[in-house]
Amino acid sequence: MVTRDSSVDEEPTSEFHAQGPPARRNLTARLSPSDLAFRGIARSGGVLVLILMVGVGSFLAYRAGQALHKAGWSFLPTQAWNPDGGGFGIAAVLVGTILIALVAIVVAVPLALGAALYISEYAPRRIQRGLVSLIDLMAAVPSIVYGLWGFFFLEWRMTSLSRWINDWFFWIPLFKVNGVDRHSTQPTATFYTSSTFIAGVVVALMVIPIACSIMREAFSQAPVSEREGAYALGATRWGMIRAVVLPFAKGAMIGGTMLGLGRALGETIAVALIISPVFVIQPHILQSGTSSISSLIALKWPEATPFGVSALMAAGLALFALTLVVNYLAAIIVSRSRSGAASEA
């Protein structure tokens, strides 16, 4: 062993002594053929994934072309969906999609924030890991299971809440429900089922784990020295969280929320189960009847004619563009933030 080591050491030292200050070394590595092959394979894998992902958008656009060509600009402002006769457009479904996603975000963000703070700041060390995998499990529960829960359980429990909100906050246009009397003793539950609100609450359950895991990751990266500094200056735990943890993770909180929004925009099956589709713009979130792009596709798919399929592809393209923009912005915000700086290698 010794002999081999010394023989390796010898050359550079002698060179060093002979030439005095060493010449600037060229640090670019010359790759061996095997490494070149390795890099080629890895790069081709990456390019393949890239092609696949770009292909999703371009094939949707290609198939949507027929419908978009026929509908022209009326695709955007039209509310009805009759591709095989009359007009069709995404105004109603787009508004429905965005409203459902917004309800989901409003419900999910406080819960996700609370859960993330609990796991990273309050929970005892022993159970922390278990809680993290509980959140992962929540993300892995199939959306059909949440949908069933929302459809069979939550819907009938939420009507009393919807009714209460309508009784007291009807003067806010968002919470108005047409066709019911306030404080009426008649059972009017069917006015409140299948609403944007209920669909949004169910989607919120699917948003929580996504937003929560990103927030928790950022919270746990808050530097220990700054935490201890805050404590040393006499901060309470909440004072420390407000002064150190939350500012540190601000970017991740916004980014996590937006990633959750991306998920909420695209949720299909749970929404398709809960809502009863209507194709007018429905701004009253408590009122029965709404629609979203993905549930429109799922519901209209089985009976669509070839031209109808093209129209559904056009709707899918709009959804694709929407989620892509939201997710891209979210990714940028997360990576630009202080807590996410390390993640952009």
Add this chain to the structure above:
Amino acid sequence: MTTLDKAPPRTTVPSRPEARRGQQPRQIAGIRLPDVLAVGGALAAALTTTGLLWTQLAPFTGIIGYVALTWCLFVLFYAVLVSLDQNRTTMRDRVASVVVHSLGALVALALAYVIVYTFYRGWNALKHANFYTHDLSRTGPLDPLTKGGLIHAVVGTLWEVGIAMAIAIPLGLLTAVFLHEVPGRLSRFVRTVVNAMTALPDILAGLFIYATLILIFGVGFSGVAAGCALAVTALPIVCRAADVVLRLVPGGLTEASYALGSAQWRTVLHVTLPTARSGLATAVILGTARAIGETAPVLVCAGVTGYVNANPLHGPMMSLPLLAYISVQSPEPNEIARGFGAAATLLVLVLLLFAIARVIGGRGPGQLTAGQLRRRAARSRRDLARFARLDAEAAGYPGEGS
């Protein structure tokens, strides 16, 4: 001189003040009695006030409202009780702590409730043995639960997820290795695209496969098409999770490998990937769990059938989430029970995958199991014996030494 004789120099010992009696060390951790009293008192006050409102004073009904108002009143009373003997800052800290704890508990409760409810509603179907061995080819919606089952959906799910993962795992891991090992403008762009695609609406993956495989290549509604659609959904998830795990591999290990003169591919194959093995397994399992549960791509690409179809290349193929989705839309209680049974079976599969992920994953990179530690020790002992033998041989031929 006399002074010396009179008073020899002595150290003055200050008289120590008598230690105060009854002083206890201050308790800085654990549960203190005043805290317990404040929580209990606030809870009792909130419950009774809400009870009074609900039963006597106001025309309120509904359990959700009762719980919500109780909670709000509890926070309020707790704030008042704490502020009686603490300052404002402490009061705010306590209230924040209560709010955070209850939000965390609410999330856990919701998850537990969703899972328990699915099993509760599906139990009627799950308790019959024929539910696991029959298909629905000769069973109508009106038939009792003792007829028919979901074996066709289980077979379909296994085929589809198998195909999906056969595509997504190698490609996802290869891309993760690319992102980690070949940094540059291309890999940054790929990473951005993959991250954005993690939240790709699942139905769009189905539409994509429909637009390519089915419309252009004429594959037809089949297990292969559904598997490809699931692969498109699972790919970004596997890729992203694996990328995150690979980044956690200690740089010292790979640098040591390079310092020993090994090529990049050898380093990746023998150092980076084995070190991150448990994390990579977790990434793969997370992707699988996601692929199993997706309904929308299957809805678009696989078609619906009641027969067992073990040929993924031809003919429609049922899967568990699709069976659940279709069954519960029927008004028949038996059919709804079948739907919940399918959802519960699906949930069992996901929980099982998760348990496996916890057992083999859950360790940081480089942390080994007991078995791995034993094997490593055995390898070291073999190496030691080999070196000893080499040294002995070297000593036997002194011409080659020094």
